[in-house]
Amino acid sequence: MLIRSNRSLSLLLACLxxxxxxxxxSAGELQLNMTEGVTAVSQEVYKLHMTxxxxxxxIGVVVFGAMFYSMFAHRKSRGAKAANFHESLKLEILWTAxxxxxxxxxxxxxxxxxxxIYDTDNADLDILxxxxxxxxxxxxxxxxxxxxxxxxxxxKDQIYDGKAKSEDYLLDVDKVLYIPTxxxxxxxxxxxxxxxxxxxxxxxxxRDAIPGFINEAWTRVEEPGLFHGQCAELCGKDHGxxxxxxxxxxxxxxxxxxxxxxxxxxxxxxxxxxTLSFDELYSQGEAVYNQYCSACHQANGQGIPGNFPAIAGSxxxxxxLSGHLSVVxxxxxxxxxxxxxxxLTPVEAAAVITFQRNAFGNNMxxxxxxxxxxxxxxxx
Amino acid sequence: xAHGPAKGISRWLFTTNHKDIxxxxxxxxxxxxFMGGIFALVIRAxxxxxxxxxxxxxxxxxxxxxxxxxxxxxxxxxxxxxxxxWMLPMMVGAPDMALPRMNNxxxxxxxxxxxxxxxxxxxxxxxxxFGWTFYAPLSTTYAPxxxxxxxxxxxxxxASSIMGAINIVATILNMRAPGMTLMKxxxxxxxxxxTAYLLIAVMPVLAGVVTMMxxxxxxxxxxxxxxxxxxxxxxxxxxxxxGHPEVYIMILPAFxxxxxxxxxxxxxxxxxYSSMVYATASIAFLSFxxxxxxxxxxxxxxxxxxxxxxxxxxxxxxTGVKVFNWVTTMWRGSMTFETPMLFSIAFVILFTIGGFSGxxxxxxxADFQYHDTYFVVAHFHYVLVPGAIFSITAAVYYWLPKWCxxxxxxxxxKVHFWLAFAGLNITFFPMHFSGLAGMPRRIPDYxxxxxxxxxxxxxxxxxxxxxxxxxxxxxxxxxVSGRKATDGVWDGAEGLEWTVASPxxxxxxxxxxxxx
Numbered sequence: 001m002l003i004r005s006n007r008s009l010s011l012l013l014a015c016l017x018x019x020x021x022x023x024x025x026s027a028g029e030l031q032l033n034m035t036e037g038v039t040a041v042s043q044e045v046y047k048l049h050m051t052x053x054x055x056x057x058x059i060g061v062v063v064f065g066a067m068f069y070s071m072f073a074h075r076k077s078r079g080a081k082a083a084n085f086h087e088s089l090k091l092e093i094l095w096t097a098x099x100x101x102x103x104x105x106x107x108x109x110x111x112x113x114x115x116x117i118y119d120t121d122n123a124d125l126d127i128l129x130x131x132x133x134x135x136x137x138x139x140x141x142x143x144x145x146x147x148x149x150x151x152x153x154x155x156k157d158q159i160y161d162g163k164a165k166s167e168d169y170l171l172d173v174d175k176v177l178y179i180p181t182x183x184x185x186x187x188x189x190x191x192x193x194x195x196x197x198x199x200x201x202x203x204x205x206x207r208d209a210i211p212g213f214i215n216e217a218w219t220r221v222e223e224p225g226l227f228h229g230q231c232a233e234l235c236g237k238d239h240g241x242x243x244x245x246x247x248x249x250x251x252x253x254x255x256x257x258x259x260x261x262x263x264x265x266x267x268x269x270x271x272x273x274x275t276l277s278f279d280e281l282y283s284q285g286e287a288v289y290n291q292y293c294s295a296c297h298q299a300n301g302q303g304i305p306g307n308f309p310a311i312a313g314s315x316x317x318x319x320x321l322s323g324h325l326s327v328v329x330x331x332x333x334x335x336x337x338x339x340x341x342x343x344l345t346p347v348e349a350a351a352v353i354t355f356q357r358n359a360f361g362n363n364m365x366x367x368x369x370x371x372x373x374x375x376x377x378x379x380x
Numbered sequence: 381x382a383h384g385p386a387k388g389i390s391r392w393l394f395t396t397n398h399k400d401i402x403x404x405x406x407x408x409x410x411x412x413x414f415m416g417g418i419f420a421l422v423i424r425a426x427x428x429x430x431x432x433x434x435x436x437x438x439x440x441x442x443x444x445x446x447x448x449x450x451x452x453x454x455x456x457x458x459x460x461x462x463x464x465x466w467m468l469p470m471m472v473g474a475p476d477m478a479l480p481r482m483n484n485x486x487x488x489x490x491x492x493x494x495x496x497x498x499x500x501x502x503x504x505x506x507x508x509x510f511g512w513t514f515y516a517p518l519s520t521t522y523a524p525x526x527x528x529x530x531x532x533x534x535x536x537x538x539a540s541s542i543m544g545a546i547n548i549v550a551t552i553l554n555m556r557a558p559g560m561t562l563m564k565x566x567x568x569x570x571x572x573x574x575t576a577y578l579l580i581a582v583m584p585v586l587a588g589v590v591t592m593m594x595x596x597x598x599x600x601x602x603x604x605x606x607x608x609x610x611x612x613x614x615x616x617x618x619x620x621x622x623g624h625p626e627v628y629i630m631i632l633p634a635f636x637x638x639x640x641x642x643x644x645x646x647x648x649x650x651x652x653y654s655s656m657v658y659a660t661a662s663i664a665f666l667s668f669x670x671x672x673x674x675x676x677x678x679x680x681x682x683x684x685x686x687x688x689x690x691x692x693x694x695x696x697x698x699t700g701v702k703v704f705n706w707v708t709t710m711w712r713g714s715m716t717f718e719t720p721m722l723f724s725i726a727f728v729i730l731f732t733i734g735g736f737s738g739x740x741x742x743x744x745x746a747d748f749q750y751h752d753t754y755f756v757v758a759h760f761h762y763v764l765v766p767g768a769i770f771s772i773t774a775a776v777y778y779w780l781p782k783w784c785x786x787x788x789x790x791x792x793x794k795v796h797f798w799l800a801f802a803g804l805n806i807t808f809f810p811m812h813f814s815g816l817a818g819m820p821r822r823i824p825d826y827x828x829x830x831x832x833x834x835x836x837x838x839x840x841x842x843x844x845x846x847x848x849x850x851x852x853x854x855x856x857x858x859x860v861s862g863r864k865a866t867d868g869v870w871d872g873a874e875g876l877e878w879t880v881a882s883p884x885x886x887x888x889x890x891x892x893x894x895x896x
Contacts, residue, residue, distance in 0.1 A: 030832055031817035034749055049746045056736035064729060067707050072723070075715045076647070082714040086649040094703045096697055103693045106743065111686060113745040118682045158431065165430045192519040197611055197677060197752060201818045206748045208678045210613060211517065212606020215679035232677075232752040232820045234511045236518060237438045240823030251655050304438060306505020306524055333607065334521050368600075 038227070039219055042204035046115045052106060059102075117204075120216040123186030125179070131189075131196030131209035131231065133294065133336050134238035135343075138177050141188075145261040148343045149175045151241045153291065171228040176245045180254040181221055189215045192338060194236060200229035200246055208233055212332050221248040236336070237307075238295055272346035272370040278354070281367050285355025288348045293356075296336060301360035308336065312360035323370065324353055325376045341377060346370035385886055396480035396792050397886065398465045401487050403783070405462025406776075408490060410852070412454030413769075417845055419447035424807075426843040427834045432825050440510035440824035442501065448512025449530075452630065453537045453612060454494055456768045460633040461486075461544045463775050464572050464781065468548060470877040470884065471566050473557025473893045478550035478859055486543035493536035500526035503873070511822060516604035516615040518611035520596045527597065528831070530891075531590045538583040545579035548572055557876070560894035563654065566875055568636030570657050574664045575632045578625045581668075589615065620671035628667045630764060631731075634771035635702060638724045640875070641778050642706055645721035646713025647872040652705040659698035659705075668696050676747045685744050692742040696735065703732050718870075719793030723774035726801055727766050734762030737812065752822075754830075755815025761772040761808045773800070773851065780855065781869045785883030786862030806840025 020023035047322045074080045128139040132148075145272075152172040158165050179185045189198050198217075199206040200286035202225075207217040229244035249257065290299065297310035303310035311317050316324050328349060331339035340349065350370045357364040385391045385400065395401060418748060422443045426434045435443070463485065469476055477483050500507040505524035507811050508514065552573045556565070565573075592615075595601040602608025604615045635656075643650045650656065672680060672688040680688075715721070737759040741747050750756060781787050810833040815821075820832040826834065865882045876895070880888050 030813075031829060032813045034816045035818065045745050045749055048743055049740065052740050052743050052746065056739060060732070060736060063703060063732065064706060067710065067725070067729070070707070070710045071715065071717075072647075074713050075712065075717070077716070079798075080714045082647040083712040084648065085712075086651050086653070086709075088396060088652075091704075092652055092655045092701065092706070096701055099697050099700045103696060107693065110689065110743045110745055114682065114685060114689070117745055117748070118685075159825060160432055162431060162433070167828065168823060169430060169827050171827050194522050195515055199752075199820070201749060204745075204749055206677050206751060207455075210606075210678070212612065230818075230820050230823075234441070234518065234822045236509075236522060237441065239439065239441075240820075240825050274769060280863070304505075306503070307438065326424070336522060370761065 009100055037202040038221055038223065038225060039202050039203055041113070041219070042202060044116070046206045048113055050108055051109070055102060055106065057243065084311040117217075118157035120186050121217060122184065122217045124183035125185045127177070127179070127185060127187050129187050129189045129198050129209065131191035131198065131235065131242075133193050133236050136177075136198070136242065136244060137192075137342070140258070143258055144265075145258055146342070147175050147261070148172045149177060149245070150291065151243060155243075157186055158242075168228065170241065171230070171243045171245070173243055173245045176226075176247050176253055178247050178249050178257050179219075179221065180251040181224055181248045184218055184220045186216060186218045189217060193336065195233050196235045196242070197233035198229070198244065199232040200227050200244055202227040203229075203246070208230055220309075224248050224250060241295075244351055268345045268347075272374050274345070274347075275371075276367075277351070278367045280368075281351045281354040282358060285353070286359070288344065288352040289355050289359075292340065292343065293352065301356075310360075311356050312362065314362075316329070317356045317362050318364060320358070321353075321357075321366070321372075322376075324357065325368075325373070328353055329373070329376060341359050346373040346377075349373045392836075394484070396476070396484050398469050398477045398480070398483065399783075399884065399886065401477075401483050402462045402465030402467075404487055405458045408487075409455050409457075409459035409462060409772075410855075412450050412458070412494065413848070416447050416455055417848060419443045419450065421841060421845055423447060424838040426824055427826070428838040429835060430826055430828050430831055435824070437824045438506060438509060441511075441822070442507040444822055445508045445511055445514075446498070446501070449497065449508075450494070451764075452512060452626070453534075454490075456630045456764070456772070457541060458490060459772045460572075460575075460630070460768075461541075461773070463568075463633065463637070463702050463779075464544075464548055464587075467779065467877060468551055468569060468572060469555070470880065470888055471569050471875060472552060472555060472560055473876050473889045474551060474555035475887060475890050475892075477547050478555055479547045482543050483547055483658045486540045486547065488576055490540050493533045493540070496529050496536070497533035500524075500529050503529070513619060514593075515619075516593060516596070516612050517606075520593050520604055520758060523597070527548050528594065529729060531594050534590045535587055538587045540802065541579050542583045545576035545861035548576040549580070552576075557889070557892040557895050563657070564895060566636070567639035567653070567656055567660075568633065569648065571632040571634075571636030571639075571660055578629050578632070579665055582622040582625045582629075583682050586626075589618045589622065592618075613675075616675050616678060620674045621668075622829065623669040623674065625664075625667040627747050627760075627763075628663060630768045632664065634727070634731075634767050635660060637704065637771040637775045637778075638727050641720045641774055642709050643723040643874070644778075644872045645718060645724075646710050646715050648709060648713040649874075650705070651708040651711075652701070655701055659701040662698040663695060666691065666698070670695065673742060673744075673747075677751050689729065689742060689744040693739065694744075695713075696739050699735055703728060703735070718772045718777075718790060719788070719797055720778035722794065722797045722801075723770045723777065726797070727770045727774065730762055730766030730770070730804070734759055734764075734767065737762060750815065752820055753815035754811040754819045754821055757821050758811035758815055761811070765804055765808065770800075776855065778870075779877070780858060781862075781865035782877060782880075782882050782884055784859050784862070785865055785881075786858050787865045787869075788854055788858040788862060792850070792857075796847055796850050796854060798854050799850065800844060803840050803842075803844030803847050806841070807837050807844055810834075810836045810840075 007126045034049050036043055126141040130137040135148050135150045137148050152174050155170050189207040189209045192213045196209040197211055203219045205217045205219055207215045225248050227246045297303050297311045301312040316327050329341045331337050347370045350368045350373050353368045357366055503526045508530045510519040524525045592603040596603050602610035604612050639650055669693045673692040741750055814830040814833040867882050868878050
C-alpha cells in the first residue's frame, strides 16, 4: 500500500514537471548557460566552465548510476539479503587517488587562464573605473575625458509602471563607456564609498571596486559590439540599479568620439557663464533632482527617516547658501552624500540647488546662478 | 524521589536536563526556520516578475540579510545543537551533558539574541541591510543605526555557540561509557566532536570582527575605513576565516546523521567507518585554509589566488570519499525507504550536486563569471537545504519515536518528503541557469531575460514552504496522537540510544552501560 502510494506520487510529480516544460520552452529564448563572450579570455573561461561541468556530469552519472541501481536491486521488497562487508582499504585508496588525478588535470588549464587574466601589462589605453552609490564614473587617463554613467531614464520610468519591460530594462545607461577595438584596454577599478564590483559577462571581467584600492583588469575586443553588465557586489539600496554598458568602436570612430567629448566639455564651460531666469533654473532643477537626488531624498523631498535626510524643511536647504553649496559640491564624508562637483555641470548644480531651496515648501525665493557654482569651486 | 521533571514553566526555565534543553533548542530552531522562511518568501514574491511590486529595495535588502542570518544562526545551528543535546549523551552512554547548568544558559540567551536582532525591523532606518556577510564599509560607515543591535546579537549567539561547543567536547571526551573507545563512537558523535572544535576556533574570530566594526562605528577607529588608513579587504579575510569553517559547522553534523540513518535502512554496517572519521577531520582542517576562495575577485595577487584555488579543489577529495562510502553502504544492502531514509538519500544526491557546483566555483577563472551571481545562490542552497535542512528533517523522523515514544504517520512523512524534494529542486535548480545567464545576486529587480527562471523559482519556494507547514503538522500530530513506538523502533538500528525505552526516560544511563 505504502509503496503504491509512493509510486503514484512520484508519477504525479513527474507529470507536473513535464507539464511545465512546454510552458517554459514557449516563453521565448531561454539562456541556460554561461556566455562564451567576445574575447580570447572569455572564451577560455567558457571552455574551462564546460570542461569542469562535463567532468562533474561524468562523475555524477557513475555515482548516481550506482546508487539508483542499488536502490532498485538491493531493496528488501525484492527479497535482497544484506551483505556484511564494511571495509576495503583498496577501495578507499582508489577513490582518494582517482579524484586527485582528475583535479590535477583540471588545475593546469585553470592556472594558465588565470595567468593570462592577471597579465595587465602593456596596455594601449587606461580607463579608471570608480564605483559610487549607485553609478559608475569613467575616466580616460591622459585623455582629459571623464563622465558618470547612470541607469537610463527609460529604465527608471519602467520600474513601477506595472507593464512589460523593455529588452534592455535595468541594463541600459545614460552614457556608454566606449573602447577601441583591437587594443588592449586596462581598467583600473576603485570605489568612492562602499565596495562595488564591475562586471561585464561578455568580457569575462569582474573586479571588485574597493575604496582605497586600485584593482586591475583588462580586455581586448576585436569586433565592434555593445556589451551589458551590472554591479555584482551588494552596495546598498540601489545595488540592482547600476548597470554597465561598454561599446567597442573601431579606433578611428573612437578617436572621433573622444574629440566630441572634449568639445562638449568646452561647451559646458561656456554655458556656465550665462544667467538664467528663476523659472528656467527651477524647471531644469526639478529634472536634475529626479535624476540624481530622488533615489535617496525621494521624489517628495521627504527622504527615508533613519537613512537619508529630508530636503523639505531641512536646515541645509533653508539655511545659508554656502552650507548648501558645500554639501552638494563637496559631499559629506562618511555618509552616502557624495561630491557632485564632477557629476553636475555648473548649470545643473545651480538649477538643482535653486530647486531644492524653493520646492517642497522651502520657499527661500532665492535663485543660484551657474557662475556662483564656478566661483565656489574656484574658491575651494 | 524528585527525579521527574518539575511542573509548569519552571521545568523549562530552570531545567538542566539534556533532553528538555534539546527539545527547547529544536523547537526554537523550528520557529526560526519558519521566520527565515517567511523572509525568503517575501524575497521570492518580489522576484516573481520584473519590476518592483511588493517591497522597496531598501526593505528587500533587509529581507535578504535577515533571511541569511536567521537561517544560519537561528535555524540550522541551534537545530544541530538540539540534536546533540538529545542524542550525544544517549549515544555515548552518559547520564547528561557534562556541564548542565551552562547548557541551560547557552540555550536561554539565544531567544534574547534573536529578539534583539529581529527588533531592528521596527527601528528607524530599518534592520541590517548589508547581507549576511556584512561587508564593511557598507556595514559600518554606511550602515543603519540598528547595526549596533545586530553586533550585540551576534556576540550573544557566539557566546551561546562557544558554550554549547565546550559542553559537547567535555561530554564526549569525559563521559563515554566504559569500553566506548573513540573509534567505537557513532559517527554522529565524531562529526559533532570535530564541529565543536571548529566552533571554538572560529566563533571568537566572528566576535572579533564584529567588535572591530563596533569600534569603527562608535569609537572612531578605522580598521575597515580606507579614509582612515584601514582596509575593507581585511574585513573580508577575517570574516571568511570564520565564514568558511562556519559552512562546515553546518554540514559536518549532517554527515553524522546520514551515516547513522543509511546503515539502519540498508541493514548493513556503515562502509569505511575509519575513513569517514579521517575524511571528516581532513575536511575540518582544509576548511581553515580555503577562506579566500570567497574573494577571488577582490584583487589578490596571482600567487594567493592559485594557492586558494588548489586548496579549495582538494576539498573534493575527502568529500568524495564520504559520498562513495555512503553509496557503498547502500550497495548490496536490504533497503527499505521509510521517510528518514528518503531524506538521507536525497541528501546524498543533492548534496553531491551542490558539491559539483562547488568544484566548479573552485576554478578561479570560471569563478570570475560565477561569483556573486545566482549560480552561487544555487550552489550554497544545494549544500545547505538538502545538506543541513534535509538531514535535520531526517534526524527528526528517525529519532522522534525515541523522543516522544510515538510513531509518526509514514504516508504523511512520505508526502512531506516528495513535496519538499520537488519544492527544493523547482526553487533552486533554475537558479543555476539564471546565474549562468548573468543574473547578479541580491538584486530586487531584474532584466526580463531571467524572468522565466525566477517565476519558476518563486513557485517552487511556495511549494517548499507548504511542505514545511505539513512537517509541523506531522510532528504535532505524532506527539499528540501517534501510535506507540517500540523500544527498538527500526529493525536495523544499532546504538545505545535504541537500548533504552521509548519514550526515553527523563534520566538515562544513570549507571553507565558496558560497551563491548
